[in-house]
Structures are given as structure tokens and as C-alpha cells.
Amino acid sequence: MSETTGAFAGAAGPFVHPALFYGDVEEYLAGTVPFVREALAAGAPVAVAVPGENLRLIRDALGADGEAVRFLDMREAGRNPGRIIPGVLRAFADAQPPGRRVHIIGEPIWAGRSPAEYPACAQHEALINAAFQGREVTILCPYDTSGLDERALADAHATHPVVIPAGPGPQRGSEAYDPEDVVARYNAPLPPAPGAGPGVLTAAFDEDGLPVVRHLVTGHGERLGLAGRALENLSLITAELTTNSVVHGGGSGEVTVWAEAGHVLCEVRDRGKLADPLAGRRPAPPDQAGGRGLLLVNLVADLVRIHAGDGGTTIRCYVAL
Numbered sequence: 001m002s003e004t005t006g007a008f009a010g011a012a013g014p015f016v017h018p019a020l021f022y023g024d025v026e027e028y029l030a031g032t033v034p035f036v037r038e039a040l041a042a043g044a045p046v047a048v049a050v051p052g053e054n055l056r057l058i059r060d061a062l063g064a065d066g067e068a069v070r071f072l073d074m075r076e077a078g079r080n081p082g083r084i085i086p087g088v089l090r091a092f093a094d095a096q097p098p099g100r101r102v103h104i105i106g107e108p109i110w111a112g113r114s115p116a117e118y119p120a121c122a123q124h125e126a127l128i129n130a131a132f133q134g135r136e137v138t139i140l141c142p143y144d145t146s147g148l149d150e151r152a153l154a155d156a157h158a159t160h161p162v163v164i165p166a167g168p169g170p171q172r173g174s175e176a177y178d179p180e181d182v183v184a185r186y187n188a189p190l191p192p193a194p195g196a197g198p199g200v201l202t203a204a205f206d207e208d209g210l211p212v213v214r215h216l217v218t219g220h221g222e223r224l225g226l227a228g229r230a231l232e233n234l235s236l237i238t239a240e241l242t243t244n245s246v247v248h249g250g251g252s253g254e255v256t257v258w259a260e261a262g263h264v265l266c267e268v269r270d271r272g273k274l275a276d277p278l279a280g281r282r283p284a285p286p287d288q289a290g291g292r293g294l295l296l297v298n299l300v301a302d303l304v305r306i307h308a309g310d311g312g313t314t315i316r317c318y319v320a321l
Contacts, residue, residue: 019160039103111147126179245270
């Protein structure tokens with residue numbers, strides 16, 4: 001895999017990324033609705049991407065002013081945290097005319113996120129700072145102090161350079177801000193895939209075996225219960241990841257497929273080194289040839305977990321049954 005360094009260099013500048021802490025509905029609306037109204041009054045484009053129940057609160061509070069806002073249910077648009085930067089935030093910001101500061105409320109972490117999802121959420125929040133460095137964009141991220149655990153609240157201080165406390169009080173700089181540490185900390189080895197047994201497919205592949213392994217994985221996914229678009233997504237995920245392994249990961253790899261907790265999981269391992277933490281999270285320029293494999297995987301999978309180390313890269317994708 002190609003290597004890029006200094007992803008967080010210069011991540012301050014015109015980009016503004018505060019965490020808003022709230023403990024109840026009143027604090028939530030007090031922190032979000034004025035943010036939207038002030039942006040609209042300045043003629044700025046505004047998007048609100050939060051869980052559906054909070055989306056309704058903001059929309060109802062805005063009334064007619066909400067007609068000028070782009071609303072997205074983060075439970076759907078951001079189910080896979082790896083999809084949020086390219087498919088939600090950048091998709092909105094890049095579509096706006098130049099010369100205007102873009103304002104977005106993004107709430108990717110809520111009570112009920114699964115233990116498998118949370119590490120990808122924390123990495124996403126850290127990587128926003130690199131993805132938007134130098135951009136005239138403000139992204140306000142609400143955090144529910146009554147519903148989230150201490151780890152999530154502590155990580156919010158590490159991934160946001162500015163924090164807004166719950167209740168009355170001015171915003172302040174975060175002394176714990178260290179997004180690179182968060183990205184590295186959650187790049188831990190993934191829980192091991194199951195060994196050989198009923199319901200588990202494991203297959204090695206190289207360039208000559210790409211069509212065969214795609215056929216094997218698709219057939220196994222169907223036996224595990226996938227159908228329709230979900231089965232098509234599994235086939236696409238397999239094709240993109242195995243091809244990346246051949247091209248960038250040493251020419252070969254191994255795929256394992258199994259069912260777990262309402263999902264079919266497809267894991268691909270190879271000897272490549274994925275050194276760019278934003279790989280798969282940048283929208284590809286229209287004139288770029290190739291380079292869309294991991295981006296496509298993020299856009300169609302329900303969750304993508306990655307462990308990149310000196311010994312190789314493991315990418316685990318979840319497709320809901």
C-alpha cells in the first residue's frame with residue numbers, strides 16, 4: 001500500500017471541530033439550534049447528520065428555518081463510521097460553492113453503538129481533523145454525557161481541539177487533544193477470526209485465484225443467509241479487497257467468512273502495509289484512474305475494521321443479514 005506521512009500536520013487553521021457535551025434535551029437544543037440559526041443568518045450552507053430521534057428534535061425546533069438545512073439520519077448514513085467522511089461530510093462540503101464557510105452538525109457516537117463499532121467511531125472523529133485541514137468548515141459533534149461511557153467522553157477530548165461543556169460555560173481548548181494517539185490506540189489487532197469449522201470459509205488466493213475466491217465467498221454468504229443487495233455488496237467487498245491484496249499487499253492473501261451477531265463477516269489478510277490512515281475515506285477525483293477500492297468497501301459495508309501493522313494488514317467487513 002502506498003505510504004503517506006504527516007496526515008495531521010497543520011490540522012488546525014480554518015477548520016473548526018468542537019465537541020458539544022449535553023446531558024438532556026434542553027442542553028442539546030441549546031447547543032445545536034443556535035449553531036444552525038447563526039449559520040443560516042450568515043448565508044452559510046448547513047447540514048445536520050445526527051441519530052433520527054435527535055434529528056426530529058432539531059427539525060421541530062427550527063420550524064420553517066429547517067427548510068434550508070440538509071438533514072441526514074446518522075443511524076443510516078453513518079452506520080459504518082468509515083463512510084461518514086466521504087459519504088456524508090465531504091459529500092456535503094464539496095458540493096457547496098467556494099467562498100462560504102460550511103457548517104455541519106455530526107453525531108457519529110451514540111449510546112447503543114456496539115463494541116465492534118466504537119473503535120471505528122473514535123478513529124473517525126480523530127481523522128476528521130486531518131481530512132478537513134485547511135478547509136473553511138465547522139463540524140460540531142454532540143456527545144451525550146448521560147448515555148455514553150467515560151471512555152467515549154474522554155476520547156472526545158482527545159479527538160476535538162475545542163470542547164463545549166454541558167450546561168452554561170464557555171468553550172475552551174482541549175488539553176487532552178491528541179488525534180494521532182486515538183488513531184494509533186484503536187489500531188489494535190482485531191479479535192481472532194474463528195478457526196476451521198461448520199459455517200466458516202477460509203481460502204488462500206493469488207492473482208490467478210481472484211475469480212474463484214469471489215465465487216466461493218459469494219456462495220458461502222448466500223448459504224449463511226445473505227440475499228439481494230446484501231449479497232451483491234459482499235461480492236463487491238470481496239472483489240475489491242482481494243484485488244487490493246494482489247496489487248498492493250504482496251500478491252496474495254487469505255480470506256475468511258463467517259456469521260456473527262446478525263452479520264456476515266468477510267476478513268481479508270495480506271502482507272501489505274496500509275500506512276495512510278485516511279485510505280478509503282477520501283472521495284476520489286472524477287479523473288482519477290483506480291484507487292477507489294477501499295472507498296467503495298466503506299460505502300457499501302455496514303462496518304469496516306482495519307488493523308495495519310508491520311506484519312501486514314487485516315480488513316474485516318460486516319454485512320448485515
